[in-house]
Each structure stands twice: as C-alpha cells, then as structure tokens.
Amino acid sequence: MIMTQYLWLIPGVPLAAALLSIGIGTDKRRIASGLAIASMFISLAVALTAFITTLQHAPGWHDSFNFTWFTFGNQALRIGWLLDPLTAAMTVMITLVGLCIFIFSSGYMAEDPQFGRFFAYLSFFSAAMLGLVIANSLLSLFVCWELVGLASYLLIGFWIHKPSAAAAAKKAFITTRIGDIGFFLGILWLYRDAGTLLFYDHGNGCLEPAALAAVGAASTAVALLIFCGAAGKSGQFPLHVWLPDAMEGPTPVSALIHAATMVAAGVFLVARMFPLFSFGANEQGVTFSLEVVVWIGVITSVMASLIAIAQSDIKRILAYSTVSQLGLMMVSLGVGGVAAGIMHLLAHGFFKALLFLGSASVIHGCHHEQDIRKMGGLKKLMPVTFFTYAVGMLALSGFPLLFCGAWTKEGILEHTAHWPVSHLPHYLMLLGVVLTALYMTRQMILVFFGESRDHGAEHAHESPWVMTIPLMILAGCSILFSLVLTPAWPWLESYLSGESAVIELSHLFEPVILISLLLVSSGLGIGIYFYRFAGKTDPLDQKCPALFRLLENKFWIDEFYQATLLTWSATAGRFSDWMDRSIWDGLVRLVANASQCLSQNTANFDEGGINTGFDQGCDSALSIGQTLSRWHTGQIQTYLRATALGMLALLLIYLWLA
Amino acid sequence: MTLTSLLAVSIALFSIGLIAALSRKQAIFILIGIELMLSAANLNFIAFWRFAPEPHPATGVMIVIFAIAIAAAEAAIGLALIIAVYRHTHTTRVEKMDSLKG
Numbered sequence: 162m163i164m165t166q167y168l169w170l171i172p173g174v175p176l177a178a179a180l181l182s183i184g185i186g187t188d189k190r191r192i193a194s195g196l197a198i199a200s201m202f203i204s205l206a207v208a209l210t211a212f213i214t215t216l217q218h219a220p221g222w223h224d225s226f227n228f229t230w231f232t233f234g235n236q237a238l239r240i241g242w243l244l245d246p247l248t249a250a251m252t253v254m255i256t257l258v259g260l261c262i263f264i265f266s267s268g269y270m271a272e273d274p275q276f277g278r279f280f281a282y283l284s285f286f287s288a289a290m291l292g293l294v295i296a297n298s299l300l301s302l303f304v305c306w307e308l309v310g311l312a313s314y315l316l317i318g319f320w321i322h323k324p325s326a327a328a329a330a331k332k333a334f335i336t337t338r339i340g341d342i343g344f345f346l347g348i349l350w351l352y353r354d355a356g357t358l359l360f361y362d363h364g365n366g367c368l369e370p371a372a373l374a375a376v377g378a379a380s381t382a383v384a385l386l387i388f389c390g391a392a393g394k395s396g397q398f399p400l401h402v403w404l405p406d407a408m409e410g411p412t413p414v415s416a417l418i419h420a421a422t423m424v425a426a427g428v429f430l431v432a433r434m435f436p437l438f439s440f441g442a443n444e445q446g447v448t449f450s451l452e453v454v455v456w457i458g459v460i461t462s463v464m465a466s467l468i469a470i471a472q473s474d475i476k477r478i479l480a481y482s483t484v485s486q487l488g489l490m491m492v493s494l495g496v497g498g499v500a501a502g503i504m505h506l507l508a509h510g511f512f513k514a515l516l517f518l519g520s521a522s523v524i525h526g527c528h529h530e531q532d533i534r535k536m537g538g539l540k541k542l543m544p545v546t547f548f549t550y551a552v553g554m555l556a557l558s559g560f561p562l563l564f565c566g567a568w569t570k571e572g573i574l575e576h577t578a579h580w581p582v583s584h585l586p587h588y589l590m591l592l593g594v595v596l597t598a599l600y601m602t603r604q605m606i607l608v609f610f611g612e613s614r615d616h617g618a619e620h621a622h623e624s625p626w627v628m629t630i631p632l633m634i635l636a637g638c639s640i641l642f643s644l645v646l647t648p649a650w651p652w653l654e655s656y657l658s659g660e661s662a663v664i665e666l667s668h669l670f671e672p673v674i675l676i677s678l679l680l681v682s683s684g685l686g687i688g689i690y691f692y693r694f695a696g697k698t699d700p701l702d703q704k705c706p707a708l709f710r711l712l713e714n715k716f717w718i719d720e721f722y723q724a725t726l727l728t729w730s731a732t733a734g735r736f737s738d739w740m741d742r743s744i745w746d747g748l749v750r751l752v753a754n755a756s757q758c759l760s761q762n763t764a765n766f767d768e769g770g771i772n773t774g775f776d777q778g779c780d781s782a783l784s785i786g787q788t789l790s791r792w793h794t795g796q797i798q799t800y801l802r803a804t805a806l807g808m809l810a811l812l813l814i815y816l817w818l819a
Numbered sequence: 820m821t822l823t824s825l826l827a828v829s830i831a832l833f834s835i836g837l838i839a840a841l842s843r844k845q846a847i848f849i850l851i852g853i854e855l856m857l858s859a860a861n862l863n864f865i866a867f868w869r870f871a872p873e874p875h876p877a878t879g880v881m882i883v884i885f886a887i888a889i890a891a892a893e894a895a896i897g898l899a900l901i902i903a904v905y906r907h908t909h910t911t912r913v914e915k916m917d918s919l920k921g
Contacts, residue, residue, distance in 0.1 A: 793919065793920060794917065794920055795916070795917025795918065795919045795920030796913070796914055796917060797913050797916070798840075798841060798842075798849075798913060798914075801840060801841055802841055805837070805841060
C-alpha cells in the first residue's frame, strides 16, 4: 500500500522543520514560526490523505509497512508504520490541533526573545508524538515515547530563568520516567515471549492471536507493566503529580501537552495494546489488567475533579480537568469501550486545546495574571475569547446535543453502566460529570462575570486576530465534531471499531440524554447558585474551610510523596554517601596506606641494603685502582729497568736452581 | 781470532746498548742503544755461524740479513714516532712523556 509507505512524512516534516530551524539559528523569528506552521500544514495534508485512504477500505481494515532496522546475530529487529482508523484519526486530530496551537503561539509568544527556539521545540514535540502514533512496533513507539518526554522537558522548562519551571520540567521528566521503567520491562517481557515487537505483521505481530497465545498467562503482567508507562504519561494516579506542575511552561505548550500530544499518548498506548489487555478475557470481557485500568481511572478522575474545585490558578484548574478526563478515558478503555475512549480523546483534544488557548488569551489580555480570584468581568472586554471559552467549557462539561464532549461522555457512561464487575465506576463517573460542570461554572463566573477585582483585569484587552482565529477554528471543531458522534449516526464509533454505521434519528433522544441533561444542568445550577457572588474568598472556603484546605492542597499527595518517598530516597542517598565515604573509602585508603608502607620498606631496603653494598664495593675498587695507579708512572725507562731487574732475577733463580 | 774474543765484543756492545737504553734521557739515544743491542745479537749469530762445524748452511747470515732489514724498518718507525712526539710536545726527553701516568 503506497500510502502506508509514505506515512513517515507525517512526523518527518515537522522533525525536519525543527532541525532546520535550529540549524539556521533561532534568532530568525519569522522563518522559525513559518517553518513550523508550514510543516504542520503539510503534515495535516498527509494525515488527511491517509485518513481518506482508510475511508476507502472496509471497516476494520489496517495496513502495515515493515522493514528491518538492524540485525544482531541471527535476529533482525524490524520496525514499521501502521495505518488503521486509530492512527488516521489521531494524526488528523494532532496535526489539526497542533496547527491551531502553532498559529496561536506565533501571536502569544511574539514578545519572547527565544521565539525561534520555542517553535523548533514545538515542531520537535509534534514530530515525536506523530511518530509515536504511526509506529507499528512497540520499540519505535517507545523511542518516540521517550522523545515526547524529552520534548516536554524542554518545553515545560522553556523559561529556564524561572526556578519553578526548571523544577516542574524535572518533575515531569522523572515522574514519567518512573512509569517508563515499567513500560520498558513490559517491552522486554513481551519480546521474550512473543519474539517480536511489531504490532501487525501478517499474522505474526505481537497483537495478533498467534503471538498473544505464546505470551499466554504472562499477558496480565505485561499489560500491567505497559500500563505503568501509560499511567505515567497520561497522569494517572499515583503518577499524576507532574501534570499540574507542567503548567509552568508557556500556555500554548500546556495546550499541546494536554490536548494533542503527551497525555494522549498513554490513552493511545492502552488503546493500541488493547488486544493484549483483553487477552484471555472471560465471557463478560473482563480481565484483571482491564479491571486495574478501570479502578485507576476512576480514582484519578474523581480525585482530580474534586481538586479542581478548590484551585485558583486558571491553568491548574484546566490541568486537573485534563487529569480527570484522562481518568474517564482510561475507565472507558478498561470497560471495553475502546472506540468511546478514543472518541473522547479526540473530542477532548479539540475542546481542551480551545480552553487552554482561551486561558492563554485571558492571561495575555490580563498582563500575565493567572489567578482567577484577581480576574472577573472579562466578558465585555474580551468578547471573542469569552464566547469561544464558553463553547469549550460547555463541551468539557458535556452539555447535551450541541457540544462534542457530551456525546463522547454519553458513550463512555453507557459502557460503564454495562460493566459486569461493579456499578460503582458508573456512579462515580456520573458524580464526575456533576463536578466537572461545577468547577467549570466556577471558573467561568470568576473569570468572565461580575466586576473586575484587580487592575490587571480592569485593563484587559482582546487578543489579536492571530490568536482569536485559532480559537474560533477550535470552537467550530468542538461543535461540528459532534455531527459524527451522535448515537443517531455513530459514524466515528463504527469507523474506529470497524462496524458499519446506520442513521437512526430515533436514537438521538434516548432517556440517557435526559439523565445527562439533568446531571449537567444540576452541576451548572449548583455552580451558578454557589458562586454567583464569589469574589476574592471562595464560598466553599467560607462554608467548609477544612474541606477546602484538603482540596486546595490536592489531598496533600505532593506533601505525602515529599514526606515518604523523597525523604526515604534522600535518607538512602545520605546513607550510601556515608557508606561510600567511611566504609568503602576507608577500605580503599587502608589498602593504599598498606601498599604505601610496603613500598616505603622496599625503598629503604633498596637504599640502605643493596645500594650501599654496591656503593662500598665501588668505593673500594676505586681506592684500589687509585693505589695501583701510582705504580704506573708513565716513565718508560722505569718500566724498562724493572723489566731488566726482573730478567736478572729470573736468570739468577735459573742459575741457582740449575 | 777466536769465538771468545768475538763474544766478548758482543757482550761489550750489548752492555753499552743496554746501559744507554736504560739511562739516557734523550729518546734518540735510547733508540741508538737499542740498535747497539741488536748489533750485538747479530754479531753473536755471525760468530756462532762462523765457528760452527762444517758443512754449514747459510742460516746465520740469512737471519742477520733479515734482522738488519727489520732493524732498518724499526729505526725508520722509531724516528718517525720521535718526530711525531716532538711535534706534539716540543721535546724528546722521555721523562716528559708521561701522559699514560696513572
């Protein structure tokens, strides 16, 4: 298949743009942003072509293009590209949302001296994520996975002069790395048992029945290890702590991380590896690994929605809402609703990018004020931002009929309702819907309604068109996207799950709509009632300070980690340091001293014994020579006389003997 | 003329040569003394050859002729050495030639 072969262009073009813009120097601002936006546009075009290709085939079709990366011993390591509905939908969403964010960034970051570097990193980030999505091998997926981690590190810590940004970047990198250890072990285990890391390889891939049968009972362990990685990247409890801190980066980066790239990777991974997670399921479709996914998702989702109620930073509220929505997607995947989960991921990509860019616009307009307690009354000052933000907010809350988030949440709730293990996740998710509507209402009221509570908000101004147009595009997407999501024409769901869609308008008005309308309205109503006069102090803080403190401090999870894991590892580090300094170093020093002592003795023996003997021998030889040399007068006649005397003596002896 | 008288002359010649070689300070006189001792030896060869029983081959004469020829060469070398030393030290006195002194 020709298209699959050229799938590498989708990440390749942004990567080339990133390298090129670093290569030509990051001080060329127009070129850098132009390159990034153009490369994203090309990627979007290629992704759309790939998407159209998938449309031309029967549902459930997938195609892979594999090649040998390198050979070691008699084993060849093969990687490849995979084109299936999941990949196609993801690439289109990532490139479209990415394009909007890139265009927005060129306005938002216009004042920044590091503009070129920012765009190079953005392209690199998108390239890594796109590479991850098209990978047909767990190995190349893992490589891109780590590149995403690196890019997030660079972008969260983009304002390197801010210590909090550097700390947040480090935290994001290390926390996700903890999950990645599990992921990597899972990859190794899978490779040992299945013998391949290719997903699809004409019947031999690790997601195809033959290889899965070879993995057998170990599939639960492998799946859980891989889920560790997904939990790290997608901010699932207990590894969610990095996500809110990642707000230290520039706001378009938060939009990219939370909507299109990084956090979607974990959900995507679970969806991609779903055959492994569901391998050996009982007749109700439940496996232990999927149960774990559900419960982790439930805990994450409810906890994050509760925390979001008491936060005061506009971006942190959105960050916790992302954590909560990701939990929801994990629940959906866990109960078997892969298509529903991915649909929510795609819808979430649009409206969360919209919300983040909207918050960026608010922050930009309020002269870099992020505290919602100091805002208020922005409705009149920033009308475009207000309307688009309201669309995003209603989509996130799941307001029925018009907004895409409603339909996808609907789908997820339906799946959780039919989960055979327990009904608790369903009720908790319903609670989550109310909470989401509640905290988004609180945010809307505090930011856009009432009176301005600080001079930053009083002098707010609407953002330039380069920032408002992406907002409008994303708002349009958030509404229009619901056309393919409704139960009346569940086109996207059938496209993703490989069934054919039929239009049945009667499905549009099922009782479940009424329930969700009731829930969302109650959330909105409680929110409006509760926060209608909210000002600098929070109503919840006045009514129930203890609960508010608990939520404001995020259940003290960070403090808990600080007091336990971090303190323990610091203690272990200090202990190792002490061991190293006193015991191991002492041993080394002992050996060193002993050998020094030995060599000193040898040196003394050499000096005093052997050398002195030689010296004395030489001295006596010298004095003997000096004594004897006195006989050698140099007087030839003395020698001759001596010879003559000798001859005479010999003659006399001869005569006497004879 | 008897053998005894010839040997007496030879002894006298040898003794004069020996004393010259051992006591003279000039290198040339030492050389002359050595030549005298050689002449005494040659005279002995001739004398013993002359008074040996008949018939006698010309062995003594031959040796003497060889000895004279070699003595001539030796004298030439000796004189050349003395000239070379003289050029170097501007003296021919042997007590000054002690550069091999230990």
